[in-house]
Amino acid sequence: MQERKLNIGMIGAGFIGQLAHLMNYAEVKRCRVTALAEYRPELRRKVAQRYDIPRTYATHTEMLRDPEVDACIVVTPRPYTAPVALDCLKAGKHVLTEKPMAGTSEQALELVEEAAARKLHYVVGYMKRHDEGVQLAKRMLDDVVASGELGPIQFVRAHCYMGDSYCKADGHVVTDEKPEYSDAGLPMAPSFLPTELAKPYARFVNCFSHNTNLLRHLFGRTPRVDYANVSGSVGQVAILDFGPFVASLETGDATNRGWDEVTEVFFKDGCLTLRTPPALLKNVAASVELYKAGGVQQIVKPQPNWTWAFRRQAEAFVADILDVKPAMNAGSDAIEELRLIENIWRADLARTRR
DSSP states (O other): OOOOOEEEEEEOOSHHIIIIIIHHHTTOTTEEEEEEEOSOHHHHHHHHHHHTOSEEESSHHHHTTOTTOOEEEEOOOHHHHHHHHHHHHHTTOEEEEOSOSOSSHHHHHHHHHHHHHHTOOEEEOOGGGGOHHHHHHHHHHHHHHHHOTTOOEEEEEEEEEEEOSSTTOOOOOOOSOOOOOSSOOSOSSOTTSOGGGHHHHHHHHHHHHHHHHHHHHHHTSOOEEEEEEOSSSSSEEEEEEOSSSEEEEEEOOOOOSSEEEEEEEEETTEEEEEEOOOTTOTTOOOEEEEEEOSSSOEEEOOOOOSOOHHHHHHHHHHHHHHTTOOOTTBHHHHHHHHHHHHHHHHHHHHHHHO
């Protein structure tokens, strides 16, 4: 008997849409890309031709009437991500969107509730959870915490000063067309923020929710925000209380042809260091190093396979739907990202108003 394949509809065929998503779903054996929705007609035609996509549509609403489409990959400008995802869910389609899932936790809650009511997979693209090195680090962390061999966790440091995450990626279809939208989409910042902080907030969520998501994934909980200074300078810091230990979140931007992102877990008798790669560096997983101090010092440094988080995320999205398994990066979890980051910015406002 022929194995069932998931029919994918792609919404948006820009740079990230093609290089991080479409090229991966085109290669995943358990699915086929059967439809493409893209406002730009020349881009739509050329991308469909390159990837042999049989049906194309000028808008996602047209595509959602296609009965053969089982699931949608939504890669749109951020103000449109939540409303497009909601349309997909209401049409009965499984959904994966880029992050952030919405501009506010209030918007996100509507999406989560719609997906739950319709029993649909709704996944947000925190692909670092699917990085093979991250998964190795998670297993190693769980093991040393359970065994107690390194003593208690004393402090955690999450640091991202970015750099060049695109790695000069090329090979995607480019045209001179500009997309035209009928409205401005949804707000990308909560209403409690002053207007002048809306853009800095939206950028913070887009860039650094990966780091808060990774922290929550590693430790299985959402921390309390003790302190935040995120609006007053080009470098930001927040102190997050995980209960038995605190974590610093250090974020900013720097001119760097590499990629400066590390998560360090300091124990009484050792340290676990996780270095995550730039997003579009293909087939290179995160590196993990566990230093064990005490009597006989030891460094454990496992070697992940040549894998790419975006490809593994695509494979997992397809497999989870076909095999009816819960997703690792479900929208019902990703909403916690927006709640946490909103609390970080609330703490910043409270600091500045004292």
